[in-house]
């Protein structure tokens with residue numbers, strides 16, 4: 110039994126099926142990169158794992174417990190599974206420090222002093238300790254994403270979901286965000302990351318999952334997927350990526 | 357720009373007559389209008405001084421219209437400047453300096469427009485003065501009888517405290533009540549549907565009924581029906597209740613628009629951190645919405661403050677009621693003018709404040725691109 114399991118997960122928006130039986134098993138401490146064309150369902154998959162979307166078929170299990178479907182404690186699940194989005198992550202009316210401490214205080218019930226001490230440690234880790242009292246609109250996009258990541262980390266999640274966290278950034282800001290992800294991966298956090306940063310995926314991922322039209326078409330180590338993709342669709346997709354200069 | 361400077365550099369072109377002269381018409385219009393303005397101002401001043409028996413108003417109006425005459429004469433200052441600029445433009449054109457001719461033609465036209473613009477408010481003041489003096493000062497004495505205003509101002513101002521009290525109490529209640537209604541209208545899931553309907557019905561009903569009717573029904577109806585608790589409210593609290601009901605419906609819509617205007621991904625971000633729906637609203641969505649809706653909310657509050665004058669229909673002794681007592685005793689409306697002035701005094705700072713907030717928001721939008 111894997112740490113995080115998706116078994117035959119189905120999800121549709123109205124009549125439009127987006128996930129059509131996704132099965133995916135992820136071990137603890139693994140870094141999994143989801144790749145695939147725009148619209149293939151990467152974001153939807155991550156949102157389902159975080160219970161931001163309801164699924165219509167199959168189930169999702171975390172550490173053996175079913176965490177999808179009616180009646181589950183979504184807030185308890187989200188304490189274990191953090192997510193960072195492409196953009197609009199931070200709360201614009203709060204300082205960086207308050208962004209990070211909001212849910213440790215309000216959800217975990219930790220004391221303010223305690224939560225702030227932890228937040229400052231995390232901010233230091235990503236090189237933003239001087240920005241504690243700044244507001245999000247005073248930060249660069251890269252700095253905002255770094256804050257978003259440590260805000261998710263402040264909940265001590267067991268799994269971190271990252272949904273194209275660098276695609277809204279200027280190229281020169283991408284590296285500073287990816288460096289943090291690399292750090293977290295080395296520390297052994299379980300990470301599922303939807304991304305178009307293929308060279309980063311190649312370097313850091315334990316597994317690459319190629320999603321196509323709502324199913325997992327191919328899955329393997331970066332060597333297998335990037336080196337010798339077996340499926341024709343994967344080959345076509347990777348060719349386009351190479352042509353775009355992203356690999 | 358470039359093609360013009362090239363043409364200046366070419367001596368062959370410079371010999372041609374440059375297109376100048378359009379400022380002359382504007383200047384002429386400016387002169388005529390200034391003359392009319394001065395005429396009106398002098399006439400108003402003359403009437404003010406000769407017509408009435410001497411009193412405080414004669415002095416005040418005389419001085420005021422005197423200043424108006426001076427201001428009217430002052431409009432000739434930009435005109436004369438304009439004429440000089442026009443002359444310089446013509447000279448420059450004759451010398452073939454197209455750039456200078458054009459510059460001074462434009463400045464002359466600008467000066468003429470400054471004069472024209474300055475004339476307008478002066479004409480307005482002069483005409484208003486003439487209106488006051490019409491029918492042998494009848495207008496002035498009916499609306500602006502100084503001694504009567506002085507006599508009533510104390511009591512009216514004290515009674516105005518009642519308006520302020522009602523407004524403040526209602527505003528505090530509205531802030532909470534309207535937010536409650538807005539959140540009820542936005543209740544998620546099936547379970548929330550009946551609550552959504554109830555809240556929607558409330559908003560529809562109370563936005564439809566004129567506030568004077570709500571005040572009347574609450575103020576007279578509740579005591580008449582003998583409803584326990586509610587019937588002993590007294591006129592002040594009846595008014596507060598009625599205005600809270602009416603403006604609660606308006607402000608609920610303002611809040612709702614603000615909440616719906618927050619990008620849905622803010623909800624995702626908050627929920628993904630484990631915050632419940634209620635905590636997401638409380639810590640993330642509502643604080644952002646409230647900031648956004650402050651200007652329209654203050655506009656509704658200005659409306660509420662003015663509607664406090666309606667409580668006169670249920671016999672609350674507010675400024676208007678007090679002023680009416682004076683005016684019916686003396687057959688003169690100047691005490692009501694005092695009420696109007698009091699409302700103006702409290703409202704204008706608020707409207708300026710709203711303008712400031714809006715300007716600030718606009719700047720923020722601009723800087724975000």
Ligand SMILES: Nc1ncnc2c1ncn2[C@@H]1O[C@H](COP(=O)(O)OP(=O)(O)OP(=O)(O)O)[C@@H](O)[C@H]1O
Nearest residue numbers: 122125127145146147148149150151152153154273
């Ligand atoms: N809220 C929604 N309502 C209806 N359809 C949706 C919704 N969200 C996503 N979809 C549809 O689901 C499909 C998958 O979307 P998804 O955002 O998961 O794609 P993606 O793989 O993340 O693409 P990208 O690389 O562009 O981010 C798309 O066809 C999209 O139009």
Ligand SMILES: [Mg+2]
Nearest residue numbers: 151152153273
């Ligand atoms: Mg996506």
